[in-house]
Amino acid sequence: MNIVNKLTLKYMKKNKSRTLVTIIGVIISVAMIAASSTIGASLMDMLKRSIIVQTGNWQSVWEEVPGSGVEKITGSPEIKKSLVSHTAGIGELPGSKNSQRPYIYILEYNSFDLSAITLKEGRFPKNENELVITTQMLETSGVTYLIGDKVKFTMGGRNIVENNVKIPLDNTYSFTKGEEFTKTGEKEYTITGIVDAKNKENSSRAAYVAFSGISENNIKSEESYTVYAGFNKLNKKIYNKSEKLKEESKAGKLAYNSELLLYAGITDDKEFNTTLTIAIGIVGSIILLGSVSLIYNAFAISLSERSRTLGMLASVGATKRQKRNSVFFEGFVIGCISIPIGLVSGYLGIGITFWLISPIMQNLFNVTVPLKLIISTYGFVGAVLFSILLLFISAWFPAKRASKITPIDAIRQTLDISIKKKNIKTSKLTRIIFGFEAELGLKNLKRNKHRYYATLFSMIISIVLFLTASAFSVFLKESFVMANAPINYDVSASVSGEDSEKIHRYTDELTNLNHINNAVVTESVNGTAVLNESMVSNDIKSRLEPEDGKYSLDVQIISMDDTSLSQYAKEAGIDEAKLKSNGMKGILINTFNLKEKHEYTTVTQLKIKPGDTIPLTYYYDEDKKLEGQIGIAAITDKVPLMLYGNQEYIGNLTILVSKQGLQSYVNQMEQSGMKLYPNINVYYITDKASELEKEIEAVKKNYPDLYSYTFNVITQRQKQERLSLIFSVFLYGFVILIATVCTANIINTISTGINMRKREFAMLKSYGITPAGFQKMIRYESIFYGLKALLYGLPVSFIVIYLVYKALSRNFDFIFFLPWVNILIAIISVFLIIGFTMIYAVRKTSKDNIIDVLKNENL
Structure with missing residues (x-):
């Protein structure tokens, strides 16, 4: 270790409070970086797992695949897991008491790993003679099958005759008055289990869904299959690979689990990709700027304190490089201590937060998947590199400035204190309107230009960061509302037929049920x-x-x-x-x-x-x-x-x-x-959708010749509301995090600046300034700082807010607006934080002895 580095360490140990404040600032910044990346990763992970529960863990699905082409997909080295599905057919459901759903639709699966089907009792089927039935069928059909029962279904096809032409009806059609069922054979199954398959059941369709198995090596080349697949590697190449497999297997259709891929960070929409990249860049820039401003001020103020020391080093032969490296070495030491502690603090803090709120979120929002702490390798490495980058950027300008310090400049402090008349000139109106103390306070601010600029820059950045983060969150919320337009009702019932009088009688009954708001x-x-x-x-x-x-x-x-x-x-x-x-x-x-x-x-x-x-x-x-x-x-x-x-x-x-x-x-x-x-x-x-649906079904039985079905959207509506609330929690959490950093930044900068001005204050007191006059000077300094920060901070914020809007409006076309509530909060907060911080810091210095303070060269 060279002599300059040894002196730097000695200085850091001597000024423990300053070093500790810098370390704490870096820890806060690194913790924020770690927490932000983890929050994003954890939210995406929860949404991804939620989609898997709803749709299944597959990325691509090929339909109308000939049996001879199934192996082309399932045997591909790109595929990790696959699910082969085949339609066994539709049959009459004996004993069904639901007149609108008299059939059973049987699908054959060779595996249930990628499906969103949950086994409730028994086991999954292993061959074409075994069957699992759904809880939805048992609850609404009136049949009472048990595990182990052997059930024989009459298989066939649905059709309706129009103009003497027989038109087939597939399983997507609701039950139609006058439709016929053509028998083609019988099939006996053994019930092996009961499953929950909400995503496969649709109450408007005429058939309940049940699942059979596919025996090993029983894929028939002349039959048509549907193949679901999960890939080994999740990246954008999935789209090209899927298209290639479609051609090789001669599949008729190809689709993707778009929502799952989106939450995995994969989409083929280039415009959306650009918008997403810009949004991530905005968040990263906000965090980087907030962190840099917090740490930069610590190094800049530290340099002001050390300027005489660096000048003395220059007088005994220290080169520009050595002086510059002195600041970088200080950053290196602080980084070695702060980055590990910051990472651990960030992950630990978010982990504890998730542990506390996960059960609450599951109960409150009725989500089945817990909120987990996700620390990805890329996220961890990115947080470390990001932290090193912000330390380097924060130290760069002070280091560059340190290299220029000469012995004479250090002794005279010409780099810090400007005494040129034009630089400290104030308007005559200042003294006339506000008094001598206000003019003195303004001149004092301007005299030490670097400390003044550092403090002002800190406050401007804090204003810009807070308003940008607020606007970004508000705009994201607006985009979310556009993407998830709310469903305004809970249950709907439709009816049609040729007897208008009976239809209106039926409708009147539907509007006079008990559980209606x-x-x-x-x-x-x-x-x-x-x-x-x-x-x-x-x-x-x-x-x-x-x-x-x-x-x-x-x-x-x-x-x-x-x-x-x-x-x-x-x-x-x-x-x-x-x-x-x-x-x-x-x-x-x-x-x-x-x-x-x-x-x-x-x-x-x-x-x-x-x-x-x-x-x-x-x-x-x-x-x-x-x-x-x-x-x-x-x-x-x-x-x-x-x-x-x-x-x-x-x-x-x-x-x-x-x-x-x-x-x-x-x-x-x-x-x-x-x-x-x-x-x-x-x-x-309604507040009681299930009870209302039962009432509607009871009324429906009295009108068997009318076509009617019920659609319960309460689950979908609640899902949107829960997602909106979760989204809001994370967005407002982000805003609060940025607001906390901005507040800490202002408090740290001002309190440190006041602490460094002890000699200045002692000198003013020695010349006879009264306590009242001193307090008045400090109050006006606070006002000047706040006004100047807002004068620059608000216009810059408006420009940045508009740029954020333009970035998001590439995909979400909403009208531009300013977050006036947040702007008002920022204006009030600036004056309150500056005022309270300066008053508190000054009160701490008021107890110091004037002679001792004037003798202390470190101030």
């Missing part, structure tokens, strides 16, 4: 609008192709019950009376969020105004059509309860009308020779 009844008919180019927006023109200069759009006309329509019109600020004038007039929902892959854009459909009409066309009997029109009474962007906030196709127009308006239009169409059968739906808000 609110219910909206809708009737809807569909048509087509062929519009001139002048009527459609640029959003449509850029996405749809015209035919003969005109755009063909699908139109859904929806009526709402009178009470719901009145409430909706009031909330949307629309005069309901306009909807009930002569003819059918409606409210056009002209603006909504459009989802295109990972892009979410607010779009407008038509260039029309209230009072205009939209032409309607109805096609029937292949070559016949009827013309009509609908008047537009109002235009809005408010989405009613029964519609999703996001749409995936821009060519669907939605128009809301009154119940009477729709009925008159249906009558008009009927008089013109076309019978319209409106689709009727009831949308519920």
Whole structure:
């Protein structure tokens, strides 16, 4: 160890408090880096495991794979695990008491490892003669099968006859009145287990799902299979590998578990990848800047203290390199101590936090997977390298400045203290308005320019960091809301048929059940609008192709019950009376969020105004059509309860009308020779979705000749709400973390600066400044610091906030806004933190003896 390094160590030991403050600052920064990377990794891990529970642990699925091509996929060295699925067929479910679900649909699996099917009792099937049934079937079908039972099913196919043509119905179709079941044979199975398969069951379909096995080496070359696969390595090459395997296996279709891949950091959407990279870069930059500003100030202030020592070293022959390396060596020593402690502190702190909140989150948000502490190798190495980088950057400028210190400059302190008249000049108004003490405080700030700039820079960076982190979190929240547009109802029931009187009687019963908080009844008919180019927006023109200069759009006309329509019109600020004038007039929902892959854009459909009409066309009997029109009474962007906030196709127009308006239009169409059968739906808000669903099923049994099904979205809705809450917890946690670092940064910088000004304060007191005058000077210094920091910090913050917005708006097209609440918090906090810190630090120095302080050269 050379002499300069020995002197550096000696200085660090002598000034223990300064060294300790620097070490603590670095520990806080490193802990923040470690915690941030771990929070991100842990959140993604939890979301990934949650998706696996819901969909299965596979990345790619090939459908319509010939038996001869299955081995091409399952035997590929790229594939870690695979699941081969085959449709055994559909059969009648003997003893089913659910009139809308009289069938059983049997799938054969060679393995259940990659599936989201959970075994509740017994064991999984091993061959084609064994079967597991679902808890959902046992709960709602009325059958009572036990493990070990042998059950024989009549297998066959569903079909319906239209115009003397037999049309087959697959398992995606709901039960249809008048459909037939054609027997093809019988099959006996032994029940080996009971499983939970929520993701495979759909209450609107006519068949329950059950699972059989596939014997080893029993893949038949003439049959068609579906193959799910998990890859050995998760990276973007999955897409090319999957396409290659599709060609080699001659599969008909290829799909991906996009949500699982997304949470694993893999997507083929280049635009989304860019946005994600920018977002990660923003977070990393915020953390780096916060850490650098915290540590840089420690080194800069340390250099101010050591300037005389470095000057003396220069007088005895120390080179620029040795002086520069002295600062780097100080950083090295501090890093060796701080980085390990910071990493351990960060991981330990987050680990304890996760351990405490995981059970609460599981109970509160009803998530099945716990929150785990994930420390990835890349994350750990990245945290270490990131910490070394921030120490190097923080020490670079002070080290460069140290190399320039000459003996004369060090003695005179010309690098720190400027006494040029123009540099310390203040406005005459300062003394007139605020008094002598304020002018003195302002001159003192300007005199030691490097300490002043370091403190000011620290506060500006803290303001920018806090507001950027706040805006980033608010914008991410806005993006999350766009991506997960809320479902506004809990349960829906639909009904259709030819007996309108019976349908309305059934609907009346559905609106008078016990477990209802609110219910909206809708009737809807569909048509087509062929519009001139002048009527459609640029959003449509850029996405749809015209035919003969005109755009063909699908139109859904929806009526709402009178009470719901009145409430909706009031909330949307629309005069309901306009909807009930002569003819059918409606409210056009002209603006909504459009989802295109990972892009979410607010779009407008038509260039029309209230009072205009939209032409309607109805096609029937292949070559016949009827013309009509609908008047537009109002235009809005408010989405009613029964519609999703996001749409995936821009060519669907939605128009809301009154119940009477729709009925008159249906009558008009009927008089013109076309019978319209409106689709009727009831949308519920309820606290007890399961009980309400049972009530609906009980009513449904009294109307066996009507086609009706129930859709319970409470689970999906709760999932969105839970995800939103979890997302908010992590975002606000990030903001609080940054706010804590910013606060620590300001407190550390100001308190250290005050401590270094002990001689200055002692000198002022020796010249006779009164305690009241001294306190007044400190108060005005606080105000000047706060105003100057806000003067620079707010404009810079606004620019950075806008850049953050532009980065995220590449995929999420929401309107730019400023987080005014956070801005107000920042303004108030700056003055409070500066004021309290300076008052506290000054009070600590007030007890010092003036003579002792003036004699101390280290101050």
